[in-house]
Amino acid sequence: xETAAARSRRDELSAILQQEVVSLDQLRSCCxxxxxxxxxxxxxxxxLLLNYLPEKKSKWESALVQQRNLYRVWTEEFIISPGKQDLxxxxxxxxxxxxxxxxxxxLNPNPQSTWSTYFKDNEVLVQIDKDARRLYPDMCFFQRxxxxxxxxxxxDDGTKMVAAEYLRRRIDQCVLKSNAIVKNRSGGWNxxxxxxxxxxxxxLSGTEEAHWEVVERMLFLYAKLNPGQSxxxxxxxxxxxxxxxxxxxxxxxxxxHAEADTFFCFTNLMAEIRDRFIKHLDDSSSxxxxxxxxxxxxxxxxxxxxWKRLMELDVKPQYFSFRWLMVLLSQEFALPEVLHLWDALxxxxxxxxxxxxxxxxxxxxxxxxxxxxxxxATMKLLQNYPISDVxxxxxxxxxxxxxxLDNLEQLPEHPLELTP
Amino acid sequence: xxxxxxxxxxxxxxxxxxxxxxxxxKTSLVLRxxxxxxxxxxxxxxQASFLTKKLTIGNRRVNLSIWDTAGQERxxxxxxxxxxxxxxxxxxxxxxxDDSFQKVKNWVKELKKMxxxxxxxxxxGNKTDLEKQRNVSVETAEQYAESVxxxxxxxxxxxxxxxxxxxxxxxxxxxxxxxKQDAEKRALSPSSRSTAAGNVVLLEETPAAPIKSGCC
Numbered sequence: 001x002e003t004a005a006a007r008s009r010r011d012e013l014s015a016i017l018q019q020e021v022v023s024l025d026q027l028r029s030c031c032x033x034x035x036x037x038x039x040x041x042x043x044x045x046x047x048l049l050l051n052y053l054p055e056k057k058s059k060w061e062s063a064l065v066q067q068r069n070l071y072r073v074w075t076e077e078f079i080i081s082p083g084k085q086d087l088x089x090x091x092x093x094x095x096x097x098x099x100x101x102x103x104x105x106x107l108n109p110n111p112q113s114t115w116s117t118y119f120k121d122n123e124v125l126v127q128i129d130k131d132a133r134r135l136y137p138d139m140c141f142f143q144r145x146x147x148x149x150x151x152x153x154x155x156d157d158g159t160k161m162v163a164a165e166y167l168r169r170r171i172d173q174c175v176l177k178s179n180a181i182v183k184n185r186s187g188g189w190n191x192x193x194x195x196x197x198x199x200x201x202x203x204l205s206g207t208e209e210a211h212w213e214v215v216e217r218m219l220f221l222y223a224k225l226n227p228g229q230s231x232x233x234x235x236x237x238x239x240x241x242x243x244x245x246x247x248x249x250x251x252x253x254x255x256x257h258a259e260a261d262t263f264f265c266f267t268n269l270m271a272e273i274r275d276r277f278i279k280h281l282d283d284s285s286s287x288x289x290x291x292x293x294x295x296x297x298x299x300x301x302x303x304x305x306x307w308k309r310l311m312e313l314d315v316k317p318q319y320f321s322f323r324w325l326m327v328l329l330s331q332e333f334a335l336p337e338v339l340h341l342w343d344a345l346x347x348x349x350x351x352x353x354x355x356x357x358x359x360x361x362x363x364x365x366x367x368x369x370x371x372x373x374x375x376x377a378t379m380k381l382l383q384n385y386p387i388s389d390v391x392x393x394x395x396x397x398x399x400x401x402x403x404x405l406d407n408l409e410q411l412p413e414h415p416l417e418l419t420p
Numbered sequence: 421x422x423x424x425x426x427x428x429x430x431x432x433x434x435x436x437x438x439x440x441x442x443x444x445x446k447t448s449l450v451l452r453x454x455x456x457x458x459x460x461x462x463x464x465x466x467q468a469s470f471l472t473k474k475l476t477i478g479n480r481r482v483n484l485s486i487w488d489t490a491g492q493e494r495x496x497x498x499x500x501x502x503x504x505x506x507x508x509x510x511x512x513x514x515x516x517x518d519d520s521f522q523k524v525k526n527w528v529k530e531l532k533k534m535x536x537x538x539x540x541x542x543x544x545g546n547k548t549d550l551e552k553q554r555n556v557s558v559e560t561a562e563q564y565a566e567s568v569x570x571x572x573x574x575x576x577x578x579x580x581x582x583x584x585x586x587x588x589x590x591x592x593x594x595x596x597x598x599x600k601q602d603a604e605k606r607a608l609s610p611s612s613r614s615t616a617a618g619n620v621v622l623l624e625e626t627p628a629a630p631i632k633s634g635c636c
Contacts, residue, residue: 127442127492130442130443130464131442131464133461134461134462134463134464135463136463137459137460137461137462137463232492232494233442233464233466233490233491233492233494233495234464234466236464237463237466277494279494279497282497316501318467318498318501319467319468319470320467322466322467322498323466323467326466326467327466331463331466375485376470376472376485379470380470380472383469383470
């Protein structure tokens with residue numbers, strides 16, 4: 001049963017999105033309470049909230065075309081023909097595009113060499129591969145083949161391959177290479193590594209790609225384009241819900257370009273939270289450790305008894321809030337709840353301050369259980385958070401923020417218009 | 421807890437940390453041991469997961485607190501908060517992945533440097549169900565384990581092979597170590613009898629500063 005409030009929110013949202021210039025402020029305050037699933041408007045709202053689509057509707061099409069083309073170029077450059085741009089024309093024939101052969105050679109000690117980069121990239125790729133395969137293991141979505149596989153331009157003999165095939169081959173090569181090393185040490189040649197990989201793709205034909213392979217490709221591109229961050233575990237948990245949302249869009253054209261759109265929205269989102277992923281920024285003001293410290297400071301402010309209890313038990317914020325903050329709570333709830341929660345997070349004008357409020361709310365909502373338990377019980381509660389009702393948590397978070405601002409004696413009408 | 425102290429079985433609270441490269445099967449091992457479950461896939465571990473298990477060895481009761489840590493290099497810096505005060509460490513590699521065995525060696529070095537000989541080490545070659553793709557020979561691994569004073573086991577979390585034994589053996593060695601430390605303590609302060617009488621020994625209260633040994 002749809003409540004009157006939900007219906008009016010739906011109408012409000014439709015009205016906002018029909019304007020020629022979408023008001024981000026209005027959109028934020030409307031989406032904060034969750035984008036109604038049945039309208040299929042979440043993908044569009046997120047593209048706006050994450051500043052991928054401009055507010056002016058007339059600019060949408062050109063912006064989308066431009067970004068999607070750019071993505072296509074990057075795929076060609078970094079995945080289909082890596083290193084090609086540095087090589088003479090004749091070194092890259094159609095049959096060995098994924099090989100890199102020229103004056104440069106595999107034993108080139110120069111760290112700038114194309115080969116050296118290629119090998120280093122392979123390590124990153126193998127790591128991404130491990131994680132992309134096991135993204136949301138309880139859902140079959142990521143294992144299924146995509147509706148619109150990314151096809152390459154095709155080589156001279158007219159065969160077209162899906163782009164995923166390039167990364168598959170590259171990963172296979174890495175596995176074979178490591179087997180070859182073992183051959184030198186123990187004398188026994190072991191070729192089964194290749195066979196093992198092959199069986200893992202068995203359910204997909206050469207013209208298909210699985211959704212997790214698309215995620216893998218995006219993460220690899222991101223690592224290539226952002227060498228300072230490269231790939232860190234957890235990025236998969238950030239890109240997963242975005243990609244799921246965009247690739248299940250009701251609009252076919254948007255679905256078809258879900259990959260490129262996800263990539264840019266992910267990039268925009270990461271621009272705001274990436275410092276938490278970077279080890280050497282751990283202790284900086286934007287790093288993960290100061291975020292955790294802020295969280296504990298806010299808890300102390302809001303509920304000193306509970307804070308004290310956690311201190312007594314020596315339950316360090318690292319033990320639970322590291323994951324909460326790093327992947328925006330995506331591992332604590334089932335995907336539909338994560339999407340709902342992210343509606344609110346993306347709608348927060350002071351983005352991700354809300355995340356801290358939510359974390360404090362999560363703690364306070366289970367305070368009685370936390371105050372009762374010993375270390376083990378507390379840890380288990382925090383690592384298997386018992387409440388799945390995201391609305392309840394969001395309500396509490398808003399309440400907490402209000403209270404803080406009450407104390408500052410400046411309470412505007414709407415929680416989202418609050419300034420810290 | 422308090423009631424059981426009447427029958428005075430010694431209760432040991434041990435902290436055990438699982439370390440090793442990503443995707444070698446740390447989470448699978450511990451889930452197999454604690455919950456007797458196995459999933460082909462589960463999400464990668466960020467930070468560390470906390471699990472507990474109770475067991476009885478002879479007349480000793482053991483409460484294990486197990487920290488299953490994240491494998492990726494990014495999280496390496498967080499390692500110390502999980503292995504500090506640990507009584508045992510399980511260092512896991514994947515028998516099909518030689519790199520993961522090299523990572524075990526790095527962990528051994530770090531633990532020895534930080535904790536000396538106080539911590540009991542177990543090295544595990546996991547995924548023996550993939551024997552055909554083995555890339556780390558048993559002899560190599562066993563020799564290495566012996567050279568650093570660790571025990572070595574081969575396991576398959578998938579087929580439930582060898583998992584129970586790992587924790588049993590480690591628990592036995594942690595008990596021995598605890599007894600040894602108790603004896604040393606008693607020898608140091610023969611006048612204070614209070615530590616010897618059937619008290620519930622909380623090993624987390626052992627001195628934080630490890631006995632530095634000459635290794636590494």
